[in-house]
Amino acid sequence: MNGPALYQRPSASASWRIALPHSVAAVPVARALVRTALAELDHGADCDTAELLTAELVANAVEHTVGDSPIELVVELLPGGCQVEVHDPDPMPPYELTWPSDKEPDVWDEGGRGLLLIRALSSSCGHRPTISGKAVWFRLPAVPQQRRPL
Template sequence: MATFTTRWFLASAPASVRSARHRAVDQLRAWGYQFDQDVAGTFALLVSEVVTNAVLHGKGDLLTLAMVARGQEVFVEVLDASNVAPSRREADPQDEGGRGMFLVDALASTWGIHPTPRGKAVWLTYALPEQPIPARGRRRAELLASLIRRARPRIHIGTSPVPSALP
């Protein structure tokens, strides 16, 4: 089973979020992964949320976005220069933001945070479907059902399934 890795350095700026999500989805396709728009949208949303969190709450002028794919699992890691860990919280209905890590917790297979010599890394894993892609409406219903079932946070503090120092 092949392992694919890549890393990008991004400006710590709002414009980097759009670039990051498009690069991430395009990279999976370049590695030969096939998936429908629902899967692409969910993966892009996850990348968007962790990059946005680093842009808004991190420190420094640069971010690092790393991806590792092996089999049907994709590992994503965003490094910034802040040592302040993001937290999962439930935003009030009138809040315009504050739902990012809640979405990551709901949609990622696992996620976590670990310190680095220059700040922190926020990582997540996402399982790409192995089965034939379900119909669009069925996928949305399955996604909603999985969100309802996931009441327990799946966060790991201080550990990562893949080391930050990617080759």
């Protein structure tokens, strides 16, 4: 694998794309990229929520796909918010993301809440097929200036 492919597209919006290792080490790297992207442009999306939901998507991609193919993180900053996508090689969609289960997660289960968090905290979320697998995404709206934490 060559070094990370990181780019910024000149326009009213900005995008970053990076290949991440298919390991748990990808989670903090993805969080740092989202934090940096939102901070450098003084973007209005909630950075803490963006980091949390990004960590969930990356962790799911690592845990629920087989092989060692890299996963890819795409962060797009838009005037009205941001969109984060995680691409992985598994074409199976995460059905619980768009078709939530009626049953509540067991309080004793260690997992099973990530997609619930993504549905609850994002303005929209979903998945789409890609040539090499799928992309799972979420969007966050921009927070008005006066409501942002100092």
